[in-house]
Structure formats: structure tokens, C-alpha cells
Amino acid sequence: MKNYSVFDIVGPDMIGPSSSHTAGAAKISFMASRIFGLDIVEVKFELHGSFSKTYKGHGSDKALLAGIMGIRHNDSRLRDAYIIVKGRLKYKFKKVDLGEVHPNTVRITMTSSTGESGVVQGSSIGGGNAIITKINDIDVEIDGEYDTLITAHKDKPGMISKLSYALSQEHINIAFMKVFREIKGKHAIMVLETDDKISKESLKHLKSIKGVYKTIYIPKGGH
Amino acid sequence: MYFKDSSSIIKYCNDNQLSLFEYALSYEMSLSELSKEEILTKMHEYLDVMKNSIKEGLKSSKGGKGKIIDRKAGDVYKSALSSHKNASGKTMVKAISYGLAVMEVNVTMGRIVAAPTAGASGIIPGVFKSLQETFELSDDKLVEGLLVAGIVGSLIAKNASIAGAEGGCQAEVGSGSAMAAVAGLYMLDVDIKHIFHGGAITLKNLMGLICDPVAGLVEVPCQKRNAIGVANSLIAIDMVRSGMESYIPFDEVVEAMKKVGNLMPSCHRETGTGGIANTETGIMYNHKIFGE
Ligand code: SF4
Numbered sequence: 001m002k003n004y005s006v007f008d009i010v011g012p013d014m015i016g017p018s019s020s021h022t023a024g025a026a027k028i029s030f031m032a033s034r035i036f037g038l039d040i041v042e043v044k045f046e047l048h049g050s051f052s053k054t055y056k057g058h059g060s061d062k063a064l065l066a067g068i069m070g071i072r073h074n075d076s077r078l079r080d081a082y083i084i085v086k087g088r089l090k091y092k093f094k095k096v097d098l099g100e101v102h103p104n105t106v107r108i109t110m111t112s113s114t115g116e117s118g119v120v121q122g123s124s125i126g127g128g129n130a131i132i133t134k135i136n137d138i139d140v141e142i143d144g145e146y147d148t149l150i151t152a153h154k155d156k157p158g159m160i161s162k163l164s165y166a167l168s169q170e171h172i173n174i175a176f177m178k179v180f181r182e183i184k185g186k187h188a189i190m191v192l193e194t195d196d197k198i199s200k201e202s203l204k205h206l207k208s209i210k211g212v213y214k215t216i217y218i219p220k221g222g223h
Numbered sequence: 224m225y226f227k228d229s230s231s232i233i234k235y236c237n238d239n240q241l242s243l244f245e246y247a248l249s250y251e252m253s254l255s256e257l258s259k260e261e262i263l264t265k266m267h268e269y270l271d272v273m274k275n276s277i278k279e280g281l282k283s284s285k286g287g288k289g290k291i292i293d294r295k296a297g298d299v300y301k302s303a304l305s306s307h308k309n310a311s312g313k314t315m316v317k318a319i320s321y322g323l324a325v326m327e328v329n330v331t332m333g334r335i336v337a338a339p340t341a342g343a344s345g346i347i348p349g350v351f352k353s354l355q356e357t358f359e360l361s362d363d364k365l366v367e368g369l370l371v372a373g374i375v376g377s378l379i380a381k382n383a384s385i386a387g388a389e390g391g392c393q394a395e396v397g398s399g400s401a402m403a404a405v406a407g408l409y410m411l412d413v414d415i416k417h418i419f420h421g422g423a424i425t426l427k428n429l430m431g432l433i434c435d436p437v438a439g440l441v442e443v444p445c446q447k448r449n450a451i452g453v454a455n456s457l458i459a460i461d462m463v464r465s466g467m468e469s470y471i472p473f474d475e476v477v478e479a480m481k482k483v484g485n486l487m488p489s490c491h492r493e494t495g496t497g498g499i500a501n502t503e504t505g506i507m508y509n510h511k512i513f514g515e
Contacts, residue, residue: 003225004380005255006247006373007265009402010347013272013336016329017289017441023341057290057440057512059332079332126386128337 012128015078020104021051021058024124026078028106029067031132031144032120034218038112042090043068049103051124052095061093064106073128101133138182138189146175146193148218149203154211155181155188162209163190170202187213224250228474229378229419236415243409243418247370266366269336273325273348276335280324289330290512292442296324314357315454322349322453326446339376339385342441343399345449347372350403350456351410360410368410372402375422382474383481387434388493390484396445396452397429397480403456408463423469423476424459430476431483433491435498438509444499 014023033040045064047055055061063073065081069088077084085091098105102123111117121134132142135150142148149167153159160179167174173195181188198217207215224246226232236246251262280296288294300320303309309316322345329335335344351365376385376398384390385398404421429451437443469476490497499505 001227001381003254004377006251006370006377007255009376009380009385010266010269010338010369010373011336013269013334014341015332016335016341016344017332019337019341022332023337054439054513057438062332074334076334126388127340 008127013074014128015059015063015073015076018058018060019128020124020126021054021060022063022078023073023128024104024126024130025051025055025060025106026063026067026071026073027128027130027144028122028124028132029064029108030070030072031067031130031142031218032108032110032122033068033070035120035132035135035150035216036110036112036118037214037216038110038114038116038118040068040089040110041113042111044092044094044109046094046096046098046107046109048096048098048101048105048107051104051106055093064093064108065091068108068110105133107134135189138180138187140180140189140191141178142191142218144218145220146195147197147220149192149194149198149206150216150218151190151192151206151212152214153188153190153209154213155183155185156211159188159211160190163192163206163212166206166209167192167194167202170198170205172196172198172202224253228382228477229375229422230472230474232374232378233415233419243371243374243405243415244367247374250374251370262370263366266369267362270351270362270365270369272334272336273338274352276325276328276333276344277321277348277352278324279333280326280328281320287331289327289442289446290440291437291508292327292330292446294327294331295446296320296327299323311454314353315457317356318349318353318453318457319450321352322346322449323446325349326449330442330446338372339380339398339402340387340395342387342436342445343395343449343452346396346399346452346456347403347406349449349453350407353453353457354407354410354460358411364410368406371409372406375402375405379477379480382477384484386493387436390480391487391492392432392434392448393426393429393480394484395434396448397426397432400425400429400452400455400459403452404459404463407456407460411460411464413464417463417468419473420467420469421456421459421463423471423473424462424467425455426473426476426480427469427471428455428459430480433487433498434493435491435500436493436495437500437505438512439493439495439500440512443505443508
């Protein structure tokens with residue numbers, strides 16, 4: 001049986017009304033915008049299951065828009081997302097059926113000012129907790145409860161040890177680490193959850209490693 | 224030091240001469256690897272958010288309304304300040320106005336602390352502020368109480384549930400009320416032997432309560448359920464402080480609550496399809512808000 005932290009019970013502090021439909025939704029899109037990493041000019045939210053049925057009633061639409069603009073689940077500006085978004089980016093909400101996924105799932109397609117686009121999918125799994133389940137076509141599992149580093153790199157021997165060595169040089173302790181890939185020998189995504197914050201310099205350094213295409217950093221959820 | 228139930232915690236505290244708060248603190252330090260200062264600082268922040276949501280919520284005219292409900296906390300609070308008599312007394316009326324205030328802030332997309340959930344977020348702030356006023360408790364004491372409330376909730380989550388979707392409203396409002404009652408008794412220096420009677424009494428009083436939100440929104444009946452949650456904790460605190468006990472121990476009540484929750488059909492577990500959600504008026508609201 002699980003031992004719950006007192007902060008699982010008292011907390012999170014959040015913008016209402018619903019931990020799963022509001023706070024969880026904001027967390028998903030916040031992480032999505034971080035993962036995309038570019039400045040977003042257009043976004044499409046495809047809502048599945050309970051999200052598609054009740055998103056307006058619970059303010060999931062505002063939460064999703066807020067998260068995309070970098071506003072966190074406990075930031076009072078969330079309520080005014082529709083006002084803040086004006087002139088900043090184009091958005092669209094669509095109800096869809098994504099098949100056998102968690103009932104509170106959203107697929108977010110983001111387009112940058114340079115015309116690049118990316119897709120991130122995530123689910124709100126209850127109590128304000130959220131997980132990212134897909135980045136483009138690769139299945140992942142990221143919950144943002146730790147400081148999280150995501151790397152996209154070439155799937156070849158030695159990459160993982162190079163990256164973890166580089167982190168140890170920066171005195172960053174890895175709590176958990178997982179590697180995901182689409183096709184053997186092509187792209188891989190590594191998700192590293194760390195006990196320490198990762199500085200801009202460290203990120204740059206990691207990115208300079210040969211075979212690393214991209215590094216993304218998601219600071220620990222707004223606690 | 225992770226224990227499965229309250230009786231093992233009580234024994235451990237007695238053997239080691241710890242208060243329930245000291246136990247909660249060491250539990251959290253070892254589980255989350257945070258320092259004492261980090262934990263207390265975070266709880267102080269939560270307490271501030273709770274107090275702010277009460278303040279915001281009492282300004283009823285501001286911040287719009289819900290999809291169904293109007294904001295009423297301010298009116299209830301005013302009625303406690305007026306020279307008229309209140310049927311349940313000034314202290315009680317003020318306390319429920321605090322609970323309503325937080326709940327109404329939540330509904331109108333304001334900032335709250337889920338405790339244990341957003342739907343039941345008014346209970347702990349309502350009870351805590353009321354006790355602070357009546358007994359002149361310090362904020363530090365309230366922070367200790369929040370940790371105690373967290374431990375109570377963690378026991379319920381572990382052995383039953385704190386989610387309406389799993390265990391019905393007894394698991395949400397019932398648990399919030401039990402957490403507030405036990406924490407309240409702790410803050411009033413009641414001996415650890417008696418503290419959990421408050422938890423048992425509150426849970427028993429709401430045993431079997433279903434989760435039936437109209438149109439699936441956390442508004443009706445949730446707004447007023449927060450008021451009963453507050454009142455339930457306060458009366459339990461008074462009963463225990465005058466020597467009453469629960470004949471059935473807390474741990475067994477939690478187990479019973481779990482079994483009752485398991486027997487609940489899904490229409491009574493947050494799907495918005497049973498209970499008052501399934502009345503003529505409930506269905507009318509659903510259509511009005513979401514269309515056919
Ligand atoms: S009725 Fe359901 S949604 Fe409303 S407070 Fe109770 S458990 Fe929460």
C-alpha cells in the first residue's frame with residue numbers, strides 16, 4: 001500500500017474548480033510548451049473523453065491556454081487566459097476520439113513562428129497530477145514532479161553514458177532515468193529526473209555533445 | 224515509521240513520547256526527503272493561500288459566479304455580524320461562511336489549496352480559522368495542525384480513498400471533515416488517545432454519502448456540503464472535548480467506509496448521473512450548460 005506524502009493530501013495549491021480538469025490540464029500544456037521549446041504562434045487542442053465533454057464547465061480551456069503561455073496551475077492569471085491570449089497566438093479546440101487512452105487526455109499541436117510544428121499528448125490522472133504520454137510519435141512518461149531533463153539524441157551506443165557522465169560533472173544527481181525510442185538506430189528520447197536544478201550553461205554543454213539534437217528542461221511543478 | 228493505521232501511530236507516539244505533529248513531521252521528512260524548514264515553510268504558504276481564499280470569498284460581489292451557483296458566503300458572514308440571532312450561533316455561522324467562501328472562490332477559478340480535494344477545499348480552512356478565532360491559536364499551531372490533517376488524510380487514502388470518483392462524497396467531504404476534526408483536537412491539546420475519536424465520529428456522520436454533482440460540476444451539492452463538513456468537524460470536536468468517544472474505532476470506521484464505497488454504483492461516484500444530478504432540475508441544468 002502506498003504511503004502518501006502529507007502534501008499529496010493537503011495540496012496542491014491551485015486555481016479551481018477541478019484538480020483533474022483545471023490544475024491537471026494546466027500542467028499538461030505547460031509541460032507541452034516547454035517540450036516544444038519554441039515560441040508558439042498557433043496551437044490546437046484535441047480533447048478526448050471527459051475532457052471533451054466537460055472542458056468548458058471546469059475551465060479546462062482556460063487552463064490549457066494558460067499553460068501554453070507559461071502560466072502555471074496556481075497562478076491567478078489562469079482565469080483571464082482568454083484575455084491574455086488575445087494578439088499573442090491563435091488557438092483552436094476540437095473534440096476528438098483518441099482511442100484507448102486515459103479519459104482525460106489532450107493532444108496538443110503547436111506551431112512556431114518559423115513554421116515548425118510539434119505534437120505533445122498528455123493525460124490528467126487525478127488529484128492534479130498529469131503525465132505527458134507522447135512526444136511526436138514517441139511514447140514517453142513524464143510527470144514533471146522532479147526537475148526534468150529531456151534529450152533527443154541519435155540512438156547509438158555510448159550516448160547514455162556520455163550524457164550521464166556530463167551530468168555528474170555538473171554535480172547533478174539523477175533520480176530516475178528512462179529511454180524511449182521509435183525505431184532502433186534512429187531517434188531516441190531520454191527522460192532524466194534530477195534532484196538538482198539544471199542551469200542554462202549545463203544545458204548548453206549537454207547540447208554540445210555529438211549526437212544530441214535537443215535538450216529540454218522542465219523545472220519542477222509549481223510547488 | 225510508516226504505519227498502516229492510527230492505532231499503530233498512537234502506540235508509536237506514546238512509546239516515543241511524540242506528539243502527532245512531531246510524528247507527522249518525521250514521517251514527511253523521511254518520505255519526501257525535505258528538511259523540517261522546507262516542510263514548515265511550504266505549509267505556511269498553504270495556510271496563507273487558505274486564509275486569502277477566505278478573504279476573497281467573503282467579498283461575494285467580486286469575481287463572478289459559478290455556472291450554477293451564486294456566491295453566498297458574504298451574506299452568510301454578514302448574518303453572523305448582524306445583531307439578529309442565528310439558529311446555530313455566531314461561531315457556527317461564521318465558520319460555515321469561511322467554508323463556503325473558499326468553495327466559492329474555487330468555483331469561480333480563484334486560488335485554493337486542495338485539501339483533500341478541490342471539491343472539499345473549504346472544510347479545513349473553515350474549521351481552522353474558526354478555531355483560531357475562538358481559541359486564539361497562533362499560525363504556527365495551525366501549520367502543525369495542517370501536518371496532522373495530512374497524516375489523517377494519508378491514512379484514509381491508504382486504507383480507503385479520498386476521491387469522490389472512487390468512494391463517493393463520504394471519501395471527499397467525509398475525509399476532509401475527519402482531517403479537520405482530528406487536527407482541531409490536536410491544536411486544542413487533547414490527548415492523543417482521544418484525538419482520533421473526532422475522526423471516527425465525523426466519518427460515521429457522513430458514512431454512505433454519495434457523490435452526485437449536478438452537470439458534473441463541483442457546485443451543487445458541493446457548495447453546501449462544505450458547510451456540513453465544517454459543522455460536522457466542529458460538533459465532533461465539542462463532543463470529544465466533553466468526553467464523548469466513538470464506540471467504533473477510527474481504523475474500523477475507515478475500513479467500513481471503504482467497503483461502503485466499493486458497493487456504490489458508478490452513478491453515485493462523481494459521474495453526475497445519480498442522486499440529485501439525476502433529478503428533473505439537475506438534468507435541466509446539465510442541458511442548459513452542455514446542450515443535449
Ligand atoms: S458531491 Fe462529489 S464533487 Fe461534490 S464535494 Fe462531494 S465528492 Fe466532491
